[in-house]
Amino acid sequence: MNTMPTMTIPNFSLSPRIDQVGIEERASRFTKRSIKTAAKIEGLNLVLSMIDLTTLEGKDTAGKVKQLCYKAMHLNDAYEGLPNVAAICVYPTLVKVAKNALKGSGINVAAVATAFPSGQAPKSVKIADTKFAVRQGADEIDMVISRGKFLNGDYNFVFDEIAEIKEACGEAHLKVILETGELNTLDNVRRASDIAMHAGADFIKTSTGKISPAATLPVTLVMLEAIRDYYYKTGKMIGMKPAGGIAKAKLALHYLVMVKETMGDAWMTPAWFRFGASSLANDVLMQLTKQKTGNYQSLNYFSLD
Amino acid sequence: MPTTTKKAKPKEGSHRGSAQSSANRLNVQKTYKLFIGGKFPRTESGRYYTLKSAEGEQLGNICRASRKDFRESVLAARAAFKGWSAKSAFNRSQILYRLAEMLEGRQAQFIDELTMQGSTKVAAQKEVIAAVDRLVYYAGWCDKYQQIFSAVNPVASSHFNFSVLEPTGVVVIVAPEENSLIGLVTTAASAIAGGNTSIILASESKPLCAVSFAEVINTSDVPGGVINILTGKLSELIGHFTTHMDVNSIVYCGDDRAMIKKIKSDSTSNLKRPVFRTAINWLSAEAETPYFISDMQETKTTWHPIGI
């Protein structure tokens, strides 16, 4: 960060306002793009490579995580040339299991830390949670912001907490989950995005997946526009991760269209865009196989892990 | 010395006649002037025409307004438009009502003038009373017509959409030739009730009470320029009325087909809205309608998204 030019921290109360209807109209325009043939295959491959294959259940076990890691590395052996997913996303206690299982694959391990999903824990506990995950080998930390404090208007608290977690991350990349489903308005989504980016987030992420609504096109668009403004202001690229509720290949392609037309080509890589999803991969695989064979597919032919 | 002309000579027993106590007193004659921007100028052209009664008595020298007088009137009306159209409907309503109050108190003068111009006394009384009531009628509409004609439109998208009426702007009114008082009062009241400002050409053959009505306006609370009153010849002014590029609408209260054609045709200069009030019985309820207000209005529709 020391090469960054000095930048005053803005007054987040003055974050740009968002018109909900306008955002929804724009978001729906992306869904009107028709992605066919070569563009579809290329797009679906890209989607696969951007997936953070996720399991975040209280009942998760080492066995379950190992299976998921195998799936991450062998999405569909019958279909040659498929990319790997970007990362596996697990709770901190399972990081080591995942790390070992993925050794040599190039697939990252992301851990949800900071008293995920509610974030209702003292800051010291959150920092310890983060450090633990990093020590276990996590490449990426997905933290949650304190929504209660945010809605109370205590933006300084939210900012400082993110900055401290960022420090605790060390080399690990920090994704900041806004939990947009609890923020109520798009104005708040924009404001929380601005806070997270200025406080040091490498990625901003919509949702934990535990609250409905999770990721939506309009919410993601608001966050992308925040990233774009931040990029133009600072020259620093921030990644984006919608998570939860993206289960279908077609919807994932709509997201890709949105990234392409909002952020341009530089963001069209797993380095800057991720999908937090569990069942999306299989739907993408089905669509890819359909493109190849011409036949509509059944889930029975795609492994569930 | 007795009066040497019969100019505006009151009929016997009239209000003004009885006020003249001394037989030797020289009658103070009234000069009929134009009413522009709240002032009473003579026509810049210095021209006049002589008004005579049916019996040939000379009633007065009437200003023959020129195109420059008209130009000044439009400037005055345009200058007054912003303020008048921005006044609250309630305020406009009160000002119109105040006009009625002023006219009520000066009934006798108008009855005199109407009779001089050929009305029977009974008809004149009827017309003046009706004119007062007409002002009250349109005063009442000021804060109501909008509620009749505006709408919230239930569009299919997530937008709040509403249409309201707005005044067209500067309106030129060619007042009816007959019913010179109530015709003028009706068209003026309906124009300004809706927030327009106006230039009114009085009846050519019966202009007296138009000028006197200007005095009523001037003693009420109507801001200068909201109503401007010209006297003169329609034939020489109409071409300027229709082609002036800063006039938004022209109201013609006659039935001359050639004139109607000319107005329609020449109004295309700037697409001013031509409005025709032909064959109206100005004394009847036919002349009491909010549609006289709405036909000098524009519909403005506004959209806004509904979201959080």
Next chain:
Amino acid sequence: MKTKRKAAVKANKTNSSNGSMVDISLKFDEGWSYSPAPESTDHVSIKERYGLFIGGKFVKPALGKYFATINPATEKKISEVANASSADVDKAVKAARKAFGPWSSLPARERGKYVYRISRMMQEKARELAVIESMDGGKAIREARDIDIPLAAAHFFYYAGWADKLDYAFPNKKPTPLGVAGQIIPWNFPLLMAAWKIAPAIAAGNTVVLKSAETTPLTSMKLAEIIQEAGLPDGVVNIITGAGDTGAALVNHPDIDKIAFTGSTGVGKIIQNAIAGTDKKVTLELGGKAANIILDDAPLDQAVEGIINGIYFNQGHVCCAGSRLFVQEDVADTVIRKLKDRMQTLIVGDPLDKNTDIGAINSKEQLATINRYIKIGKNEGADFYQSKCKIPNKGYWCPPTLFLNVSQSHRIAQEEIFGPVLAVQTFRTVDEVIEKANNTPYGLSAGIWTDKGSKIFNITAKLNAGVIWANTYNKFDPTSPFGGYKESGFGREGGLPGLQAYLNLG
């Protein structure tokens, strides 16, 4: 060492080198792009030749003359349509006159049901209509499919319901139909304009003769087929094709009671002049040069979308296009940057491709007009900017275009261009921008973008325009009156005022 993906490492480098702040810009023209996604045309039926739709039948024109209608995206002939002479116009007016008595005395509810039926059949054939609209006029299939055709059907549906409720429409009035309406429509929204004209007219009990535009006659002919199929009594709707002469014959026909015209201000004035000596009623929906005003507290990204939608919708062939952009000085750089980025993502090309944002310019003549204005703009010294998009070799095309540093005195800020050309000016205060926005002979529409409600009401009240979009732009609905102040015409289409245009209130 942590395992980092290559791209991430590379990107980090970008980050750490940002101290030099070189080339902060977004690229949209490399990497993933969309494959062609042409709308299929195999379900579309277009005859080789269309006659005139008069008295419920397609008939040959009296002089036997036809003209070709071409696809402006390919310059290929699609079909040919009749060139109606004054004899044909007379025949159509007679058919309409004959139909007027029975139609106006039909029980109103039955009349309404016919109109409903037309609406439903348009919905059934929506895709075919959209494809033909796109082929004939050059508009992007997405717009034809999502906007023109659904709105056209909705218009018939809305006015259908008024047929038996007219007595409630205008307080204290018993409205009666006017008689035979002559209607002339433009080429920018062919079917939608036909719907705007025909639906309120026939619902109110009038009969009509509609002349479609010279370059876009085909969806009107398809509408004629629908009307035939719907069993509408013969002569209630007559649709003729032709150019200006045909329109003039219609305007001047002595047995027309009402003229409804949408088109240029110049022609509108000619029409009003032509009928000045008659009792024909008239409504005119004419040109515009709308101001789209962006205040510094606006939701800027949505405002940019509104600017795009305001000027590049339908290739800018829109009378209410937001062709004058006013941006408050303190956000001007940001807005222009966002606007340019957004322009790069607009896809210009094959109108039938589902991904096309900007289709073909409607005709060679219109393209010449637009190019003439672009030249004027350059000569006037405004800063020219055009998006760098690929355009096809054949056909008529104009990439999205901006002129920056424009002033009110520039012709490109005064005259209607009717193409994808935006004139951008900056301003400092609200009073200043209101004055500039109103400083035009036109008054059709305007846009205003700000987050503050009280400002919106202040500004919308002061803008002299018939339709004002606040924090949105180019929205249309059958219930929403449309029409202008000043030289943008008079009368309204849509909503209750749209009905009034076809009724005698007595």
